[in-house]
Amino acid sequence: xxxxxxxxxxxxxxxxxxxxxxxxxxxxxxxxxxxxxxxxxxxxxxxxxxxxxxxxxxxxxxxxxxxxxxxxxxxxxxxxxxxxxxxxxxxxxxxxxxxxxxxxxxxxxxxxxxxxxxxxxxxxxxxxxxxxxxxxxxxxxxxxxxxxxxxxxxxxxxxxxxxxxxxxxxxxxxxxxxxxxxxxxxxxxxxxxxxxxxxxxxxxxxxxxxxxxxxxxxxxxxxxxxxxxxxxxxxxxxxxxxxxxxxxxxxxxxxxxxxxxxxxxxxxxxxxxxxxxxxxxxxxxxxxxxxxxxxxxxxxxxxxxxxxxxxxxxxxxxxxxxxxxxxxxxxxxxxxxxxxxxxxxxxxxxxxxxxxxxxxxxxxxxxxxxxxxxxxxxxxxxxxxxxxxxxxxxxxxxxxxxxxxxxxxxxxxxxxxxxxxxxxxxxxxxxxxxxxxxxxxxxxxxxxxxxxxxxxxxxxxxxxxxxxxxxxxxxxxxxxxxxxxxxxxxxxxxxxxxxxxxxxxxxxxxxxxxxxxxxxxxxxxxxxxxxxxxxxxxxxxxxxxxxxxxxxxxxxxxxxxxxxxxxxxxxxxxxxxxxxxxxxxxxxxxxxxxxxxxxxxxxxxxxxxxxxxxxxxxxxxxxxxxxxxxxxxxxxxxxxxxxxxxxxxxxxxxxxxxxxxxxxxxxxxxxxxxxxxxxxxxxxxxxxxxxxxxxxxxxxxxxxxxxxxxxxxxxxxxxxxxxxxxxxxxxxxxxxxxxxxxxxxxxxxxxxxxxxxxxxxxxxxxxxxxxxxxxxx
Numbered sequence: 001x002x003x004x005x006x007x008x009x010x011x012x013x014x015x016x017x018x019x020x021x022x023x024x025x026x027x028x029x030x031x032x033x034x035x036x037x038x039x040x041x042x043x044x045x046x047x048x049x050x051x052x053x054x055x056x057x058x059x060x061x062x063x064x065x066x067x068x069x070x071x072x073x074x075x076x077x078x079x080x081x082x083x084x085x086x087x088x089x090x091x092x093x094x095x096x097x098x099x100x101x102x103x104x105x106x107x108x109x110x111x112x113x114x115x116x117x118x119x120x121x122x123x124x125x126x127x128x129x130x131x132x133x134x135x136x137x138x139x140x141x142x143x144x145x146x147x148x149x150x151x152x153x154x155x156x157x158x159x160x161x162x163x164x165x166x167x168x169x170x171x172x173x174x175x176x177x178x179x180x181x182x183x184x185x186x187x188x189x190x191x192x193x194x195x196x197x198x199x200x201x202x203x204x205x206x207x208x209x210x211x212x213x214x215x216x217x218x219x220x221x222x223x224x225x226x227x228x229x230x231x232x233x234x235x236x237x238x239x240x241x242x243x244x245x246x247x248x249x250x251x252x253x254x255x256x257x258x259x260x261x262x263x264x265x266x267x268x269x270x271x272x273x274x275x276x277x278x279x280x281x282x283x284x285x286x287x288x289x290x291x292x293x294x295x296x297x298x299x300x301x302x303x304x305x306x307x308x309x310x311x312x313x314x315x316x317x318x319x320x321x322x323x324x325x326x327x328x329x330x331x332x333x334x335x336x337x338x339x340x341x342x343x344x345x346x347x348x349x350x351x352x353x354x355x356x357x358x359x360x361x362x363x364x365x366x367x368x369x370x371x372x373x374x375x376x377x378x379x380x381x382x383x384x385x386x387x388x389x390x391x392x393x394x395x396x397x398x399x400x401x402x403x404x405x406x407x408x409x410x411x412x413x414x415x416x417x418x419x420x421x422x423x424x425x426x427x428x429x430x431x432x433x434x435x436x437x438x439x440x441x442x443x444x445x446x447x448x449x450x451x452x453x454x455x456x457x458x459x460x461x462x463x464x465x466x467x468x469x470x471x472x473x474x475x476x477x478x479x480x481x482x483x484x485x486x487x488x489x490x491x492x493x494x495x496x497x498x499x500x501x502x503x504x505x506x507x508x509x510x511x512x513x514x515x516x517x518x519x520x521x522x523x524x525x526x527x528x529x530x531x532x533x534x535x536x537x538x539x540x541x542x543x544x545x546x547x548x549x550x551x552x553x554x555x556x557x558x559x560x561x562x563x564x565x566x567x568x569x570x571x572x573x574x575x576x577x578x579x580x581x582x583x584x585x586x587x588x589x590x591x592x593x594x595x596x597x598x599x600x601x602x603x604x605x606x607x608x609x610x611x612x613x614x615x616x617x618x619x620x621x622x623x624x625x626x627x628x629x630x631x632x633x634x635x636x637x638x639x640x641x642x643x644x645x646x647x648x649x650x651x652x653x654x655x656x657x658x659x660x661x662x663x664x665x666x667x668x669x670x671x672x673x674x675x676x677x678x679x680x681x682x683x684x685x686x687x688x689x690x691x692x693x694x695x696x697x698x699x700x701x702x703x704x705x706x707x708x709x710x711x712x713x714x715x716x717x718x719x720x721x722x723x724x725x726x727x728x729x730x731x732x733x734x735x736x737x738x739x740x741x742x743x744x745x746x747x748x749x750x751x752x753x754x755x756x757x758x759x760x761x762x763x764x765x766x767x768x769x770x771x772x773x774x775x776x777x
Contacts, residue, residue, distance in 0.1 A: 006094065009078075011087040014039045018089075026071075026094050028064030044068040048141065059092075060137075068137050111209040114195065117165045119144045119158060122204055131209075153177030157190075164192045164205045176216070187216030221388045224253065228392045233399030236406040238266065242285035245370060245396040251289040253385075254356075254372030258286035258296065260312065261360070261368035263303065265404055279306045279313050281368060289376065295349055297342040310334050311357035312369040319366070321358040321386040321393075331355065354380040358389040362401035370396070429717045430461040430533040431646040434621035436629060438641045440594065448475035448524070449592045449640040450483050454490045457758055457769045459533050459651060459717045462490045465590040465644055466526035466545070478510065482524060482568075493760030496528045496541035497577040500565070504543065507569035523569040527590055531582075533651045534715065538588065541577040543568045546596065549611055550580070551587040557611040584650040587624075589614055594639035595632055606632065621645050651715065661710040663703050671699045671712050675722075682716050687772055690753050691722060694770050697746035698724035701732065707765065719755065719771040727765040 006026040009018030016039055019031040027034075027042070034042070044062040055075040063069045071092040080086035098106070105112055106125045114123040121139040129136050132147060139147060144161065148154045153175055160171045170193040176185055192207040232244045242259040249257040260281035283298045298304050306313040309330050315322040324331040334355075339346045354374040360367040370393050374381065433453055448468025456462055464486050468475045485506050489499045507524055527548065529540035540548070540560070544567030551557040562578040582588075589610070596606035613631040618624035625645055633641055657678045661671055675695045676688050695712065702710045706726030715721040732747055750757055750770050757770040 006092045008034070008039075008090045009087060010039050010090065012085065016042075017087065022094065023092075026092065027061060027069065033064075045141075055088075058141075060140075070137065070140065108208075110211070113207050113209075115144065115161060115205045115207075117202060117204060119161050119165070119205075121147075128209075151177070160190075160192055161205055161207075164194055165202065168194045168196075168202055170194065174212070186211055186213045188212065217384070220252075221384070224248065224388065225391055225395075228395050232392075232396050233402065236403045238400055238403045238407065239284050241396065241399045241403050243287075245392070246285045246287040248392070249370075249372055250287045251377075253388075255290075255375045255377055256286070256288045256293070256295045256373040258298075258371045259284055259360070259368060260298075260304075260306075260371075261400070262366070265367050265400070279316060280304070281306055281312065284368075290348060294345050295373070295375075297338045297345065307337070310337070311355055312371055315357040315359045315369050316366060319359055319361060321356055321389050323381050323383075323386055324355045324357070325380050326353040349375070351375045356381045356385060356389055358386070358393040360393055360397035360400060362394070362397035365401070367397055367400055367404070429649060429651065430459055430531055431463075431648055432621055434625045434645045436625045436641070436643045438629070438633070438637070440637050440640050448479035449594065449642040450479045451590065451642045451644045452483060452486065453644070453646075454487055456490065456493060456530065457760055457771075458721060458723060458767070459715055461531050461533075463529040463531065463540075463588070463590055463644065463646060464490075464526065465592060465642055466524055467592045467594075467640075467642075469523040478524070481510065482507070482526070486526070486528065491758075493758070495577060496530060496539055497575040499528055500526060500541050500543045500568070500575040504566075504568045504571060504575075508571045510569075523567050525567050525593075529588075529590070531588075531646070531648060533649055534656055535581075536584065536648065536650050537579055537581050538648075539577055539579045541565065541575045543575060544570075546591065546593055546607075548591075549589040549607075549614055550582070551589070551611075551614045553583055553585040555615050557614045559607060559611070582648050584648060586648045587614065587621075588646050588648070589628070590644040590646075592640065592642045594637055594641040595629075595643060598634040598638060601634065621647055651717065655716045656713065658711060658713045661699055661703070661712055663708040663710055665700065665703055668696055668699050668703070672696050675712070675714060678714055679720075684716070684720065684774070687720055687774070690772055691720065693753060694722050694750050694772075695724075697750050698722065698768050698770070701746055702726040702768070705730070705732070709764075716774075718774065720774055721769060721771050723767050723769045725762065725765060725767040729761060729765055731759045731761075731766060732768060 005020075006022035007018070007020040008016055008023050011017050016034050016037050019029070019034040023034065024030050029042070040046075042061055044060040045068075047059050048057060050057065055077075056073065059071055059073050061069040061071060073090055073092045076089045076091070077085040078087040078089060105123075108125050108127065111128040111131050112123075112125040113121065113128045116122055121142050121144070124132070124136045124139060129139075132139065134147075144158055145154065148157075154177075156173075156175065157177075160173065163169075164171055170191065172189075172191045175188045175190060177188060189210045189212045190207060192205055194202050195204045195206050197203050228245075228248055231248055233241055234244065235241065238261070242261070245259055246257045261284050263280055263282055266282060266284070280303055282303045283296075283300055286293055286296050286298075286300070288295055306316075308314075308317075311322045311324045311330070311334060314330075324334070326332075335349065335352060339349065352373055352375045354377075356372045358370050358372075360370060370389075372381070372389065431453075435451060437449065437451070448466075450464075450466050450468075452462075452464040454462040454464065464483075466479070466482060466486075468479045468482065482503065485503060486499070489502050494502065503526060525542075525544040527540065527542045527545040529538055529548070531538045540562065542562060543565045545564065547560045547562050547564070549557055549559050560578065560580065563576045565575045566573040591610075596603055596610060598606075610628065610632045613628045614624070616624070616627055616631075618627055625643055628645075629641070629643060657674075659671065659674050661667055672692045672695050675691055679685060679688050679691060691714075699710065699712060702724050706728040708727055709725075710727075711725045713721075713723040713725070715723070747757075753772075754770040755773050757768070759766055759768045
């Protein structure tokens with residue numbers, strides 16, 4: 001029958017003198033081989049000093065077949081006649097079959113280990129042994145630092161082991177670290193706790209290490225998506241958005257990343273519906289973990305043709321992310337093609353082992369491709385990386401498409417606005433003009449600011465500045481309508497307050513759709529002024545617009561005190577006109593609210609700055625425009641800015657002649673003679689023939705069809721202007737006279753002989769005018 005325990009007797013010199021059958025069964029040595037041998041020859045390694053002192057502990061014997069045999073032993077001294085130990089009886093229990101709890105420990109799916117209070121290994125389960133890369137018996141009794149590399153994570157592990165042994169309190173922490181048998185770093189969730197005996201004494205430290213790499217990587221992917229949502233698309237700029245995508249990917253997701261876009265994305269062309277075999281992409285952004293991005297085979301803004309086998313071309317055609325690894329034919333071919341294109345960067349591409357290409361698609365349209373390459377990063381791209389790349393690329397593509405659409409709409413609106421704004425303002429004897437228009441750079445887009453200078457009859461000039469609510473193409477289109485309407489109404493020669501009343505009706509109609517519902521967002525402000533260089537009077541009215549500033553020749557500047565009036569589109573409220581008499585050389589500044597208004601600005605302070613800036617000395621009116629903008633405009637204007645500066649001129653008595661005409665046909669000849677004499681005095685004898693006919697027809701019509709008083713006025717400006725006024729408000733009109741009619745040909749004759757003609761209403765009646773071109777001085 002098999003003995004329950006193994007017993008051996010050794011003398012004081014360490015020689016085996018007794019050997020039981022249990023010892024033979026346990027170690028494989030028969031008694032004749034064991035007795036007489038030194039006990040040290042049977043050991044696989046020397047016993048620990050504490051175990052020898054305590055006469056109990058773990059001994060590692062060498063089985064007869066050569067394998068180590070750890071045993072828990074007890075020693076009992078054999079006393080001699082003098083009472084001193086004369087030998088020892090050593091007893092070792094045979095290893096029992098492992099219990100269910102021991103099997104659970106050994107087969108646990110997480111790494112389990114037990115250390116003594118000196119941080120030496122006592123037990124390891126199978127997973128712990130696989131992580132360490134060696135069997136348990138190699139580690140038993142070894143000091144932990146001797147089994148791992150000298151790294152920060154190893155030192156942190158040792159510190160926590162000691163902390164539990166010293167304090168008796170458990171510790172839990174996470175670590176990103178490698179292990180001797182693992183080829184890359186892993187995420188570990190580690191828990192250490194004290195192990196106590198029945199008496200409550202600390203005997204060791206146990207730990208459980210759970211490999212949480214997958215959960216860690218999943219959290220990293222989620223964090224990357226969150227960063228993509230917050231960090232990509234901060235501006236509506238295509239190139240900057242691509243750069244933000246690269247900055248997100250490098251170096252966490254890729255050692256090198258690039259973004260290439262199709263040509264049409266960066267222009268004003270329509271989206272491409274199909275991709276042909278020759279795919280041309282333009283590099284807009286790239287980045288690298290290496291300073292200077294030496295791996296790039298293309299320079300920024302450079303275009304390249306991508307062959308069909310290349311991962312970027314395959315990704316564009318499939319619409320899905322394409323993974324490519326070292327050793328695959330297409331991968332090898334692509335890297336060779338890159339090396340051939342830029343051989344100087346070949347050394348920086350050494351070690352490239354994995355690549356991912358993902359298309360940039362938004363709203364069903366392909367915009368380009370993003371590429372990630374790994375060299376120093378140890379892991380190849382896998383399916384989970386492809387899912388992440390497609391999600392990040394999708395968000396980036398929407399931002400790039402938004403930026404593209406914004407750039408296109410902004411360009412369209414700006415082109416529309418520039419086409420509607422006056423380019424070369426006509427030369428005026430009444431005023432000298434300088435202007436500036438600055439579109440804002442905000443995300444809201446181009447606004448609806450506008451201005452105009454409109455020549456009127458009698459050498460007068462209309463000055464207009466306005467602002468349409470909102471931004472974008474719709475505001476620019478509305479601005480175009482209002483600009484055209486003002487020109488049309490100005491041609492009728494309406495007073496400023498009446499013109500704004502008609503313009504207000506137009507905006508009200510524009511703000512009402514087919515169903516009759518009013519659109520509250522549509523509205524506008526406008527300032528309309530008329531300057532007469534003969535009387536030197538400036539008449540103006542405003543519809544919700546800031547008042548103009550006037551700088552007198554003595555250098556004093558102030559805002560014109562006038563009622564702002566309701567904005568256009570409100571309806572039902574009157575507009576009030578104000579009239580000023582200005583000396584020659586006065587400067588009038590008309591502007592939109594973008595010049596002086598800002599959310600963080602005090603408007604009174606801004607208008608005071610405007611008045612000070614207008615009084616600064618400047619070489620010209622154009623130079624004054626620039627200095628005013630520099631001094632007054634906000635650093636980052638949130639709205640468009642339009643500025644119109646005019647310097648007034650005056651037509652003296654030597655360039656204007658006026659006669660009161662008796663309402664008698666007999667005085668028509670006198671009027672012709674007076675006009676002829678005045679032309680002679682001005683040195684314009686060559687114009688006498690036409691002028692006599694015009695004066696004759698207009699004065700005759702005023703006497704025949706009008707009412708007194710009748711007045712004739714000649715103005716010598718850049719054109720010769722003939723004006724006849726009477727007290728009737730009935731406006732004349734052209735008509736075709738029949739063959740036997742005795743009249744009806746006068747105005748037709750005037751229209752054919754002069755450059756232009758027209759009529760305007762006055763406070764006392766009407767004025768008929770006609771202009772003749774004069775040769776340049």
